[in-house]
Amino acid sequence: MATYGWAGTILRIDLTTGEITKESSEKYQKYIGGMGIGYRIIYEDVPLNTHPFDEAAEIVAAVGPLTGSSVPCSGRMNFSFLSPFSRGNSIVDAHMGGHLGSRFKFAGYDAVVVRGKASKPVYIRINDDEVAIEDASHIWGKGTFDSNRILTEELGRDYQTASIGPAGENLVNYSTINTSVGNSGGGGIGAVMGSKNLKAFAVRGTGSVKIADPLKVKELNEYMLTELIGGNNNHNVPAVPQSWAEYSAVGGKNRWSGAPGRAWLKAEGGPIDAGEQPHYDMNKIAYRCNKGVFDFGEVSLNYTIKVGGCSSCPIRCYTQYDMDPLADYDLPTHVSNTCVPVIYGTKYYTNGIKDFKYKGDASVIINGANARAMDDLGVWCNYSNLNRDFNWLVTSGKIHEVIPKEEVDSLPWEWEKNGDPRWVVEILRRVAYKEGELGIGLGLGTYEMVKRWNLGKEFYDREDPNNQNITYNGYPKHHANEDTGQVGLLFNLMYNRDCMTHHLVNVTGSGAPYEVSKATMEGFFGPGCYDKKKAFTPMNRNKAKLAKWAFNGKQFHDSATLCNWMWPMTQSPSKERNYVGDLELEAKFMSAVTGKNYTQADVEFDSERISHLLRGMTAISFYDNLGETNLRLTHDAIPDWIFDGEADFEAFEEGATKMDRDDMNLALDMFYEELGWDKETGIPTRATLEKFDLGDLADDLEKRGILPR
Amino acid sequence: MSNEIKEKVGFLDRQMTRRQFLKISGKSLVGLTVAGSMLSLFGCTQEDIDKGLVTTWAMPQGLLVVNEAKCTGCERCELNCTLVNDGVVSTHIARLKLSRNLHIYGDKGMYNNDFTYFPDTCRQCEDPWCGNACPVQAIVTDDRGIRVVDEAKCVGCGACVEACPWHMPTVNPETKKSSKCIACGACVEGCPSGALEIVPWDAVTAAAQDIV
Numbered sequence: 001m002a003t004y005g006w007a008g009t010i011l012r013i014d015l016t017t018g019e020i021t022k023e024s025s026e027k028y029q030k031y032i033g034g035m036g037i038g039y040r041i042i043y044e045d046v047p048l049n050t051h052p053f054d055e056a057a058e059i060v061a062a063v064g065p066l067t068g069s070s071v072p073c074s075g076r077m078n079f080s081f082l083s084p085f086s087r088g089n090s091i092v093d094a095h096m097g098g099h100l101g102s103r104f105k106f107a108g109y110d111a112v113v114v115r116g117k118a119s120k121p122v123y124i125r126i127n128d129d130e131v132a133i134e135d136a137s138h139i140w141g142k143g144t145f146d147s148n149r150i151l152t153e154e155l156g157r158d159y160q161t162a163s164i165g166p167a168g169e170n171l172v173n174y175s176t177i178n179t180s181v182g183n184s185g186g187g188g189i190g191a192v193m194g195s196k197n198l199k200a201f202a203v204r205g206t207g208s209v210k211i212a213d214p215l216k217v218k219e220l221n222e223y224m225l226t227e228l229i230g231g232n233n234n235h236n237v238p239a240v241p242q243s244w245a246e247y248s249a250v251g252g253k254n255r256w257s258g259a260p261g262r263a264w265l266k267a268e269g270g271p272i273d274a275g276e277q278p279h280y281d282m283n284k285i286a287y288r289c290n291k292g293v294f295d296f297g298e299v300s301l302n303y304t305i306k307v308g309g310c311s312s313c314p315i316r317c318y319t320q321y322d323m324d325p326l327a328d329y330d331l332p333t334h335v336s337n338t339c340v341p342v343i344y345g346t347k348y349y350t351n352g353i354k355d356f357k358y359k360g361d362a363s364v365i366i367n368g369a370n371a372r373a374m375d376d377l378g379v380w381c382n383y384s385n386l387n388r389d390f391n392w393l394v395t396s397g398k399i400h401e402v403i404p405k406e407e408v409d410s411l412p413w414e415w416e417k418n419g420d421p422r423w424v425v426e427i428l429r430r431v432a433y434k435e436g437e438l439g440i441g442l443g444l445g446t447y448e449m450v451k452r453w454n455l456g457k458e459f460y461d462r463e464d465p466n467n468q469n470i471t472y473n474g475y476p477k478h479h480a481n482e483d484t485g486q487v488g489l490l491f492n493l494m495y496n497r498d499c500m501t502h503h504l505v506n507v508t509g510s511g512a513p514y515e516v517s518k519a520t521m522e523g524f525f526g527p528g529c530y531d532k533k534k535a536f537t538p539m540n541r542n543k544a545k546l547a548k549w550a551f552n553g554k555q556f557h558d559s560a561t562l563c564n565w566m567w568p569m570t571q572s573p574s575k576e577r578n579y580v581g582d583l584e585l586e587a588k589f590m591s592a593v594t595g596k597n598y599t600q601a602d603v604e605f606d607s608e609r610i611s612h613l614l615r616g617m618t619a620i621s622f623y624d625n626l627g628e629t630n631l632r633l634t635h636d637a638i639p640d641w642i643f644d645g646e647a648d649f650e651a652f653e654e655g656a657t658k659m660d661r662d663d664m665n666l667a668l669d670m671f672y673e674e675l676g677w678d679k680e681t682g683i684p685t686r687a688t689l690e691k692f693d694l695g696d697l698a699d700d701l702e703k704r705g706i707l708p709r
Numbered sequence: 710m711s712n713e714i715k716e717k718v719g720f721l722d723r724q725m726t727r728r729q730f731l732k733i734s735g736k737s738l739v740g741l742t743v744a745g746s747m748l749s750l751f752g753c754t755q756e757d758i759d760k761g762l763v764t765t766w767a768m769p770q771g772l773l774v775v776n777e778a779k780c781t782g783c784e785r786c787e788l789n790c791t792l793v794n795d796g797v798v799s800t801h802i803a804r805l806k807l808s809r810n811l812h813i814y815g816d817k818g819m820y821n822n823d824f825t826y827f828p829d830t831c832r833q834c835e836d837p838w839c840g841n842a843c844p845v846q847a848i849v850t851d852d853r854g855i856r857v858v859d860e861a862k863c864v865g866c867g868a869c870v871e872a873c874p875w876h877m878p879t880v881n882p883e884t885k886k887s888s889k890c891i892a893c894g895a896c897v898e899g900c901p902s903g904a905l906e907i908v909p910w911d912a913v914t915a916a917a918q919d920i921v
Contacts, residue, residue: 070788070798099784099808106799128882149813149820157813158801180812180819181782206882208797218792221899268778268825269757286781286902305824311784311800311808314901320824334822 004212005065005594006033010041011109011131013124015196016055016116020131025110030693032559033064035093036610037111038080042091043617043697045115049624052082052089052188053171053195055117061104061201062111064560068102068209068311069593070217072224073563075310077101077185082621083496084188085173085382085445087473088628088635090496090621091614094177094185095558097310100160106205114198123151123163123200128207136199140169143376144178145332151202152180163200164190165378167432171195172443174380174431181308182318182336182371186380187497188445212595220588225314226280228569228581231256232289232317232338233502235510236571236579239294244278246575249511255317256511257294258287264304266322272306279573285314291338292319292364299360303368308336315566323368325356329422337371340384345370345424347387350394353419362419369421370428377432383498385446385468385476390427392466399438402453407436447474461640470498472637479505481642482657485536486667487529489659490547491554493636494611496618502564503550508533510571512579520571520580525549535654539663544670549604551675555614556586556607609692611675612684616697619683619706629706632668632682678708726914730767731835738763746916750908752776766833768892769853771909777827779904782811786828786896786905793895794888795881802881804890805830805905828905831877831890839889842872848889855892863887 003026010025031040038060050056060080067074076097083092104112107126114124118133121140125132139147147163155161160179167175168190175190193199211217230236232255237247239257249256258274265271274287286307292300303323307316317338326333335342345367346353353362374381381387393399399408415423430439441449446469450459460469468476470492478498481489483505492499507517507530514532521530529542557564569581583600590598615631622628622635642659649656651663672679676688685708689698701707738758748755751774753763766773787803800808807828810818817823837856840848847862848869858869858878865885869878878889897905 068788068798070785070792072785099811102784102800106801145820152812152820157809157811157818206799206801208791208795208799208802208883210797211792214792214796218789221789221792225899225901269760269762270754272778282898283900283903283906286783306778306781308782308824312788313783314785316781316783316902322824332822334824336819336824 003594004210005069005590007105007108007110007209009109010037011112011126013112013114013131013133014116015114015118015122015133015198018133020133028110030606031610031613032556032606033067033110034062034078034561035080035555035558036606036613037062037559038078038093039091039610039613039617041111041113042080042082043613045113046082048082048090048617048621050082052084052192056115057082057192057195059114059189059192059196060111061114063101063104064110065594066560066562066589068105069211070221070312071562071589071593072221072229073310073313073315073566074561075099075101075312076558076561076563077104078558078561079177079185079189081187081189081192084191085447086475086496087447087626088496088618088622089625090618092187092496093558094187094189095500096162096177096179096183096185097563098160098162098179098181098183099311100162100179100201100203101561102209102311103160103203103205105209106207107203108205108207112201114196116196118197121197121199123202124198125155126201126203128205139163140199141166144378145180145376147200148178148180151200155202155204159202159204161200161202163378164193165376165432167191167378167380167443168194169199170432170434172379172432172434173445173448174382174386174443176374176378176380178375178378182338182375183310184375184380186382188380190378190380211593213592216592217589220585220592222282224569224585225282225285227574227577228572228585229285229314229566230288230510230571230573231258232291232294232315232565233506233509234566234569234571235506236573237511238277238288239511242276242278244276245573247512247516250513251511253294254509254511255291255294256288257290262290262293262298262301264306265301266303266305268305282314286316289315289317290319291317292321295343295367296364297360299358300364302358302361303364309338310563313563313566317565321364321368323365325365326369326421329420331369331421331425332372335368335372337375340381341371341374342367344381344384344387347384347391348424348427349416349419350391351417366419366421366424370424373425373428377428379428379432379443382445383476383478386431386442388466388468389446389449390442392464395466402441403437407438410436445474450474463641463645467641469639470642471635472639473635481536481659483508483533485531485543486539486659486664487543487547487550489638489642489664490667490671491551493638494551494614499554500564501550501554503553503568503570504546506565507570512571516579517571519578521546523580524570524583534657536652536656538652538660539667539670541670544667544674547671548674552604552607552611555610556603559607559610560586560590562586608675609694612689612692612694613697615677615682615684616689616694616701620700620704623704623706630681632672632680636668636682638664681706681708683708727767727910730765730772730913738765744916750912750916752903752906766830768833768907769855770892770894771907772913773830773897774906774908775827775830776904776906777825779902780807780827781902781904782807782826783901784808785899785901789895789899793893794891802879802888804877804888805896806877828896829875829877830905832875833890833892838872838874839869839878842868844868847887851891853892856889857891858887858889860886
């Protein structure tokens with residue numbers, strides 16, 4: 001039964017038997033939704049030594065009480081599954097924006113649990129109450145753009161769809177699911193779907209999200225949109241001066257990059273100028289983010305039609321381009337993306353790149369080719385580890401050792417030399433189709449690739465711009481110590497993929513003067529919590545509390561669901577507020593939407609429950625799959641480059657981002673203490689788990705002899 | 710002129726302007742040469758108008774201007790419409806229609822390699838197809854001249870949905886009642902890109918006088 005916020009129903013689909021059942025989601029509401037529901041269901045259903053591609057493995061596609069509720073930036077959804085690519089094969093998520101998440105809610109579902117394996121390619125069609133497993137043989141083999149288009153043409157334009165591409169079908173670990181508009185979820189979800197012969201989801205929902213207090217939600221929406229929200233990544237001052245604003249970004253660059261004189265030059269009907277965007281004007285918010293200008297400079301405007309993004313979000317972080325030079329290479333010219341696919345495509349070109357039509361546009365066009373090909377093939381890059389591993393392979397000469405000569409010679413190197421956009425498309429094609437040793441090795445992902453090519457521990461330990469590995473588990477840092485010292489490094493260690501946590505980089509990158517941000521952060525978390533970048537200080541208790549807040553808060557966002565690139569509302573663009581945000585807005589929205597009375601402490605408590613579940617499940621996976629009993633020494637081990645790089649600096653010296661080993665050990669001690677985890681093993685204690693109603697997890701750990709004494 | 714007379718003349722002007730715009734309401738402005746003062750009010754260029762991207766609709770509180778080149782597809786118009794009018798959130802029953810245009814409409818939309826999408830809005834027809842088709846006369850004219858659904862009378866038959874050439878009304882599957890745009894302006898207030906805008910009649914009148 002529908003309740004306020006939650007749709008009330010979990011849908012279960014067994015692709016082996018074709019059985020489709022429904023159950024109440026009520027008992028899972030203490031896990032909020034999204035990631036929380038996904039983890040709990042997989043914990044209950046799937047032995048953690050199950051191979052991610054096994055029939056018994058599950059995918060939980062889930063949304064939360066705030067998804068589709070009109071709360072700004074609530075358009076995302078979450079897929080939970082066992083990781084095919086990272087060490088230990090433990091629990092991970094693919095997080096996807098777009099317009100699909102809210103449709104699950106409108107159709108009446110908080111989560112869709114998929115298990116089993118279909119005997120032939122299928123897709124799941126949901127039309128409110130009507131749920132069907134449909135034949136997908138006509139779209140199997142096609143790219144995601146064609147697949148999504150064909151499904152929409154067949155089913156009608158009320159449907160929202162998301163598909164896997166050839167990479168997922170071919171069980172490439174580095175694979176995604178993609179919507180029509182360039183939104184994707186990674187982590188290997190494509191291959192997990194592919195292993196089930198599941199090509200796509202198509203959802204039509206004509207129902208609604210029930211709101212306990214609609215007037216309050218409207219009031220909070222307007223409060224957020226006039227006083228709290230900033231630009232992309234919630235950067236709270238504009239990049240360049242605007243007449244209403246006291247500050248603009250230190251260095252003249254941040255993600256609030258829309259400004260007078262910066263126009264979408266390819267807009268239909270002629271240029272549309274961003275103009276000024278005073279923080280109190282709700283009708284100008286969409287012009288704040290111009291990700292193209294942030295990524296490439298103003299040259300990108302020559303190819304910009306407009307900006308886009310997810311349902312409910314006024315910050316349009318997808319720049320939508322028509323890159324006409326790509327037509328000369330018979331490549332699609334329309335590109336829409338925001339993240340690493342449209343930033344690091346140039347890494348495939350070790351000889352540099354050349355401009356096409358305008359001075360400085362080489363990077364725009366090459367990245368456009370990269371983003372479009374990745375999205376169409378459904379290739380994931382592991383936050384650009386793929387790009388860096390390729391670059392390293394070529395520049396180090398290692399390619400000649402691990403790839404047969406014939407295969408190396410079969411690559412169209414003249415395209416690489418000439419900066420031809422077809423080069424990157426060809427590399428990605430080989431990855432998606434597991435073609436040759438290069439395609440197979442790269443597509444396995446860093447962890448399996450290192451094993452396959454015997455690259456050894458030193459691969460993770462080396463100091464090299466191409467090495468961003470933050471653990472030995474096969475994924476890179478995602479804003480770590482280089483931004484916030486120990487704090488950022490701590491939460492980067494916690495997941496089974498890149499952490500995708502933006503709580504702090506949103507503040508450090510906001511462009512506001514350091515003293516202004518520091519006053520806000522210390523106001524919330526106490527003295528000494530917030531160092532200046534590259535002027536880090538030794539570990540202290542408030543840093544541990546800050547790291548815990550960010551770690552738990554990320555779980556809330558992927559469960560509620562809210563976009564972690566925008567939330568929480570830590571800072572404000574308003575001088576009247578002294579640039580201080582409102583961290584309790586999450587609880588205010590949860591109360592107004594669900595009708596349950598949440599304090600921020602309640603929100604954080606429920607989020608922390610998910611943190612312990614993540615940790616306990618990780619411990620079980622590492623024990624069952626690797627025989628390891630201590631997460632601190634294995635899962636959380638930090639490669640040497642973090643401590644031994646930057647040879648000219650000592651840790652804590654001004655200019656250094658490196659960390660100190662003893663200090664980082666202290667940081668882990670304090671962080672584990674804050675979370676109620678055993679300091680020696682980094683595994684939650686029974687007392688902690690029982691406090692969060694996770695006694696069954698404590699029993700499971702005890703059975704294996706890994707519950708801390 | 711006394712203040713009273715001034716107000717009266719002002720009111721008449723506004724009525725005149727509204728009546729003039731009712732004649733072209735819902736038609737794209739292609740073929741019209743629009744004065745600079747009006748263009749700046751509408752936030753568009755003559756080129757936008759020549760290409761048929763700008764459509765205007767006469768509403769009680771002003772002229773609704775829809776500029777598809779500015780629409781970024783966030784659906785906030787639909788979410789705000791239903792939050793305010795239904796107390797729930799939905800795209801399907803929204804009184805204006807953006808999401809159905811996101812992917813495919815005609816030869817446009819995301820799947821046609823085209824980043825155009827825009828909100829369809831109620832035409833507020835002078836001779837309303839929806840009202841004329843209603844078998845129980847549930848679509849009535851309110852004191853602002855807007856057709857609204859009298860939920861007490863509506864039987865949810867969907868005749869209005871079929872009759873509207875643009876299928877703007879929707880029968881809410883949960884309440885079994887039809888809903889159509891009541892010109893409340895919630896969609897416009899919440900549009901983050903100004904793709905939807907209401908220009909008050911006073912401002913339109915002033916700009917129109919500039920032309921004269």
